[in-house]
Amino acid sequence: xxxxxxxxxxxxxxxxxxGLTSYIQTLLEEDQELIQVWITGEVSSANPHRSGIFFTxxxxxxxxxxxxxxxxxxxxxxxxxxxxxxxxIVLGRIRLHPKRGEYQLMVWQVLPAGEGLRSLRYRQLRDxxxxxxxFDPEHKLPLPKYPQTIAVVTSPQAAAWGDxxxxxxxxxxxxxxxxxxxxxxxxxxxxxxxxxxxxxEKDGRADVLVLSRGGGASEDMACFNDxxxxxxxxxxxxxxxxxxxxxxxxxxxxxxxDAYAHTPTAAAELAVPRLSDLQANHEEHIVQLYVxxxxxxxxxxxxxxxxxxxxxxxxxxxxxERDKAAVQQLKQQLGxxxxxxxxxxxxxxxxxxxxxxxxxxxxxxxxGYAVVRASDRTIVRQSDEIEVGQMLNVQFSNGLATVxxxxxxxxxxxxxx
Numbered sequence: 001x002x003x004x005x006x007x008x009x010x011x012x013x014x015x016x017x018x019g020l021t022s023y024i025q026t027l028l029e030e031d032q033e034l035i036q037v038w039i040t041g042e043v044s045s046a047n048p049h050r051s052g053i054f055f056t057x058x059x060x061x062x063x064x065x066x067x068x069x070x071x072x073x074x075x076x077x078x079x080x081x082x083x084x085x086x087x088x089i090v091l092g093r094i095r096l097h098p099k100r101g102e103y104q105l106m107v108w109q110v111l112p113a114g115e116g117l118r119s120l121r122y123r124q125l126r127d128x129x130x131x132x133x134x135f136d137p138e139h140k141l142p143l144p145k146y147p148q149t150i151a152v153v154t155s156p157q158a159a160a161w162g163d164x165x166x167x168x169x170x171x172x173x174x175x176x177x178x179x180x181x182x183x184x185x186x187x188x189x190x191x192x193x194x195x196x197x198x199x200x201e202k203d204g205r206a207d208v209l210v211l212s213r214g215g216g217a218s219e220d221m222a223c224f225n226d227x228x229x230x231x232x233x234x235x236x237x238x239x240x241x242x243x244x245x246x247x248x249x250x251x252x253x254x255x256x257x258d259a260y261a262h263t264p265t266a267a268a269e270l271a272v273p274r275l276s277d278l279q280a281n282h283e284e285h286i287v288q289l290y291v292x293x294x295x296x297x298x299x300x301x302x303x304x305x306x307x308x309x310x311x312x313x314x315x316x317x318x319x320x321e322r323d324k325a326a327v328q329q330l331k332q333q334l335g336x337x338x339x340x341x342x343x344x345x346x347x348x349x350x351x352x353x354x355x356x357x358x359x360x361x362x363x364x365x366x367x368g369y370a371v372v373r374a375s376d377r378t379i380v381r382q383s384d385e386i387e388v389g390q391m392l393n394v395q396f397s398n399g400l401a402t403v404x405x406x407x408x409x410x411x412x413x414x415x416x417x
Contacts, residue, residue, distance in 0.1 A: 018098070025096040028103055034094040039105065040113050041066065041090075043082045055082040057090065057105075067104040068092065078110045079120065087113040122225055126252055129227070134234045135255045141239040143259055143270070144207045150271055151178040151206035151238070153196040158184060160212045160243070160264035167268035175272060178206055184213035189223035194232035201236055208271050209236065211253060212243040212264040221245055224253040233257055243267025362397065371395040383408055 015023075028034055041057035044065065052071040058064065068090060070078060082088060092107040112120055133139060150168060154160050156179060168175050180203075182196035183189045193211070200209050211233070213221075223229060224244050233240050233256045242257040243264040254260040261267040361371060372380040373393045380386055386405055394401045 017101075021096070021098050021101055025098065028094050028096050031094075036091070036093060037105075039066065039090050039092070041088065043084050043086045043088060046082045046084055053082065057088070067102065068107050069104055070107040070110065074108050078107075080110055080112055082110055089113045122252070125225070125227060126255070129230060129252065129256075134230065139234075141237075141258045143239050143241070145273070147175075147207035147272055149176045149178060149206050150268075151180055151200040151203075151209045152212060153180045153182055153193060153200065153209060154212045154264075155184050156181050158213055160214045163214075163264045164210060164212060164243075164268045167265050168272060171269065171274045172272045176205075178203070184223065185216065185220045186223070190226035190228045193223060194228045197229075197232040197236055197240075201238055206238055209238050209240045210243060210264075210267050210271055211240060211257065212267055213245065214264065215245040221251065224251040226252075229253055230256045241267045241271055243270075366397045 039057065041059055044056045044058040046053060046055040050072070052069055053075055054067070054069050057066045057068055068082075070082075075081075080086070080088070082090075089111045090105065090107050091109040091111075092105040094103055095106050096103045129135065152161065152164055154164070161179065165177060168177055178200070180196040180200045182192040184193065197209065197211070200206050213224075221244065224242075230252045233242075233253060239258045240256075242251070242253045242260040243262070243266060244251055244253060244260075245262070250260070259270055261270050371394070373395065374380055374386070375391055375393070377393075380392065386392065386408070388405050388408055390405045392403050392405060394403055
């Protein structure tokens with residue numbers, strides 16, 4: 001070895017570029033942590049192509065980048081399309097490109113990160129619960145018009161609790177208010193809220209339930225989009241009013257509640273009517289009742305006058321009807337009298353007929369008697385009316401005989417002529 005030449009160590013074996021690349025490819029593609037990996041980052045560039053979409057993720061904090069590709073077979077199945085500037089979460093597998101000696105992520109799915117991920121989860125849960133009918137209007141319970149007891153589910157330290165108490169005291173002094181305390185922020189909030197709602201229902205005194213908290217960041221309000229809270233509201237047999245935060249998008253609790261307002265104060269106003277309004281409505285109802293009764297009395301008076309006029313006009317008709325009835329009664333009496341008289345005459349006629357039959361000369365003759373008549377057809381009733389030698393006609397029941405008197409005999413004795 002000559003002076004000044006470098007001291008080189010000769011390795012025992014030498015591998016080619018391809019061999020090294022293949023070795024690295026094996027390490028990357030067969031590593032269990034890299035076969036399926038979730039990665040988050042910001043899309044720095046995106047290049048749609050007919051074979052797929054090529055994009056780059058970067059981590060601005062450490063100035064690191066990762067090349068990604070979503071082939072055509074997966075591109076249409078992505079939840080969102082990668083756009084520059086978007087924070088995303090991608091699912092894929094590490095692959096090495098041997099020709100370029102570069103590795104890239106083969107992407108199967110792209111999801112929004114941060115607010116976008118929460119929004120996606122919100123939409124998915126909302127669609128699923130909506131398909132079950134939890135938001136349907138026909139499932140909403142009507143709010144009581146005049147509740148006697150209001151239950152409030154909120155944190156006792158929250159400003160919402162004070163707002164609700166002041167509002168209820170102002171609108172309806174003396175209203176009984178029950179507090180069912182619960183955490184309304186953080187990981188423990190969903191279970192605490194659901195438990196507080198069930199506690200109110202088990203107690204059974206409340207006519208309406210107000211679920212409330214004040215405003216806050218979207219992360220603080222996440223508990224009101226939790227499925228446990230939504231189902232507790234849906235299963236509650238007491239009407240529920242949600243008053244969560246300030247003007248914002250609707251939460252799933254708002255969609256499920258029987259009514260909702262954008263602030264705790266508005267929810268309290270919705271729960272109970274203003275006492276002064278009730279008094280005004282009461283007075284208005286009294287006036288309306290008076291007007292209605294007066295109008296009804298006027299109508300009845302008019303009807304009464306009309307009936308009186310009709311009765312006056314019907315007086316003669318009624319008298320005529322009575323006279324007709326009297327005439328009809330007299331006709332019936334006359335008919336019965338005539339009938340009785342006719343029956344009497346018929347009986348008298350029958351009696352006379354019987355007498356005539358008894359006095360009929362023919363009948364007498366049939367009993368063996370005969371009628372003696374003079375030549376002038378007069379009936380001879382006594383012997384002194386005839387004389388000896390006189391010609392007489394003797395009538396029998398079956399014929400007539402002419403005789404001559406040859407002898408007369410009186411009742412005192414006989415005399416010969």
